[in-house]
Amino acid sequence: MTPREPLHEMRPTTRFSDRAADYARFRPTYPAEAIDAILAGMPALARGGALQAPIVAADVGAGTGISARLLAERGVRVIAIEPNDAMRAAAEPHPLIEWRSGAAEATGLPGASLDLVLCAQSYHWFEPGAACREFARILRPGGRLALMWNDGDETDPVARGYYDLVREASDGAGPTSHQSAARNPTLAPPFDPARVRRLRFRNEQRLDESALIGRAMSASYVPKTGPRADRLVRGLRDLHARHAGSDWRVGLVYEVLVYLDELNEPRP
Numbered sequence: 140m141t142p143r144e145p146l147h148e149m150r151p152t153t154r155f156s157d158r159a160a161d162y163a164r165f166r167p168t169y170p171a172e173a174i175d176a177i178l179a180g181m182p183a184l185a186r187g188g189a190l191q192a193p194i195v196a197a198d199v200g201a202g203t204g205i206s207a208r209l210l211a212e213r214g215v216r217v218i219a220i221e222p223n224d225a226m227r228a229a230a231e232p233h234p235l236i237e238w239r240s241g242a243a244e245a246t247g248l249p250g251a252s253l254d255l256v257l258c259a260q261s262y263h264w265f266e267p268g269a270a271c272r273e274f275a276r277i278l279r280p281g282g283r284l285a286l287m288w289n290d291g292d293e294t295d296p297v298a299r300g301y302y303d304l305v306r307e308a309s310d311g312a313g314p315t316s317h318q319s320a321a322r323n324p325t326l327a328p329p330f331d332p333a334r335v336r337r338l339r340f341r342n343e344q345r346l347d348e349s350a351l352i353g354r355a356m357s358a359s360y361v362p363k364t365g366p367r368a369d370r371l372v373r374g375l376r377d378l379h380a381r382h383a384g385s386d387w388r389v390g391l392v393y394e395v396l397v398y399l400d401e402l403n404e405p406r407p
């Protein structure tokens with residue numbers, strides 16, 4: 140069964156409240172190459188990627204700060220916008236990250252104040268028209284919008300088995316819709332799908348049995364209790380037993396999808 144309503148109408152600001160701890164512990168990070176691509180060519184970067192002037196970014200729908208920390212580790216000043224109190228509380232502090240409650244459609248940030256807006260694993264939860272208008276408002280001329288997803292690579296047998304089990308447990312309401320949104324994000328003016336740069340990278344998350352189960356339980360559409368949750372856990376244990384390497388871990392493979400668009404040309 141597929142969702143009867145768009146993802147942005149399915150309680151996006153509250154549905155992760157009971158998942159924050161699992162999200163912080165078991166969600167994958169992103170490869171350095173993807174972060175390099177998001178920052179590449181920005182005026183504040185000197186040759187070789189060294190930061191020669193401050194970059195100010197908003198990570199919108201920042202969750203527990205996985206992508207915000209990756210930017211901050213490059214010297215980027217990050218304003219992490221996350222509406223869910225539990226998710227913000229689960230985030231590790233970083234001196235270059237400032238956390239704020241807010242929504243993609245109404246961030247509360249000043250106009251023309253940012254060089255970069257990043258939405259990592261979050262854009263599908265936003266109403267595209269209102270979110271894009273807000274991103275255009277808060278970006279400086281020449282500012283960049285970056286959308287990024289870890290999308291399960293089901294050509295890999297572990298990922299295929301994992302997502303088959305999750306689809307069964309969620310009654311089909313989750314992964315298919317999220318994967319479709321990641322592969323075909325809906326952009327609204329002034330951002331232009333015809334102008335967007337599309338990039339792909341590989342990512343792999345090494346998981347022991349408990350982490351594989353925790354990764355599944357971090358998804359908002361997966362039941363945490365009841366018969367379907369019990370079947371999911373049994374299936375994940377079997378999947379792990381069949382594919383674990385000598386380190387007693389399996390590799391969950393992702394295709395990292397990155398979409399980049401500039402608001403317009405910078406002022407001379």
